[in-house]
Amino acid sequence: MKDGITIAVSKGRILAESLPLLARAGVRLLDDPDTTRKLILPTNQAGVRLIVIRAADVPTYVLNGGADLGIAGKDVLMECDSDNLYEPLDLKIARCRLMLARPQDATTMTGRLRVATKYVMTTRNFFAERGQQVEIIKLYGSMELAPVLGLSDLIVDLVNTGNTLKENGLVALENIADISSRLIVNKAAMKMKQEMIKPFIKRLAEAIPQ
Ligand code: ATP
Ligand code: PRP
Secondary structure, three states: OOOOEEEEEEOOHHHHHHHHHHHHOOOOEOOOOOOOOOOEEEEOOOOEEEEEEOOOHHHHHHHOOOOOEEEEEHHHHOOOOHHHEEEEEEOOOOOEEEEEEEEOOOOOOOOOEEEEEOOHHHHHHHHHHOOOOEEEEEOOOOOOHHHHOOOOOEEEEEEOOOHHHHHOOEEEEEEEEEEOEEEEEEHHHHHHOHHHHHHHHHHHHHHOOO
16 A cells, blocks of 8 residues: 555464554554454554454565565564565564474484475475485474374474473474564565654664563
8 A cells, every 4th residue: 555554464473462562662453453354454543554464474465565564473484585575673572483393202213204394495494404305294284293193204393382392292303493573574665665664663673672
């Protein structure tokens, strides 16, 4: 949209953790995001609106200019063409780690290993850097189930408390990346709408807890 700025936010935990940050930066939703069916959410600032969408759709909207700014997890950004986006702020919310994990009782693994993950690009790069050939099995969620049911030898997934791994008999092997949510900005919008975007970035930066 030409007038004002549109901010795309991942629904779920990132939205929940973003709203207090946005409020500290002076942006408050006019509707309750849990009950409204609106897809474009107006805010107390006439020129600022939010769209609340699936995590993986946030960079797509921002890259294509459907949204000027976005809030997305680094895990999602590592999977897309984020060289074409500005990433001015680490918002330090929705923090977790992207980890390689295996079943606790796995015997020695030999041959070409099967790795189940939603993070295909990152997993491919991780094993390529080690010169290790693996078969990657793309899943869309509940990765912890894959080794339990014999679909894979390993998984690459997000870990926070470690409870999901533990409750499914898995153990972490390696930390692939530290994850948190980032503010992303469309490059053209940063030029064309800098008088709105730059002060917003400054206010949001001041709102990040130290
Ligand atoms: P979708 O429903 O669109 O597939 P999703 O299930 O990945 O998305 P969430 O689980 O809310 O949605 O995750 C959104 C983002 O939150 C992730 O991209 C990641 O950055 C972060 N995240 C996911 N799991 C955790 C966690 N356990 N602790 C902290 N942050 C997390
Ligand atoms: C995420 C992630 C792990 C879990 C890790 O899933 O995919 O399964 O959190 O968190 P923990 O280490 O604190 O247990 P989420 O809760 O978002 O559910 P999902 O599978 O529906 O995405």
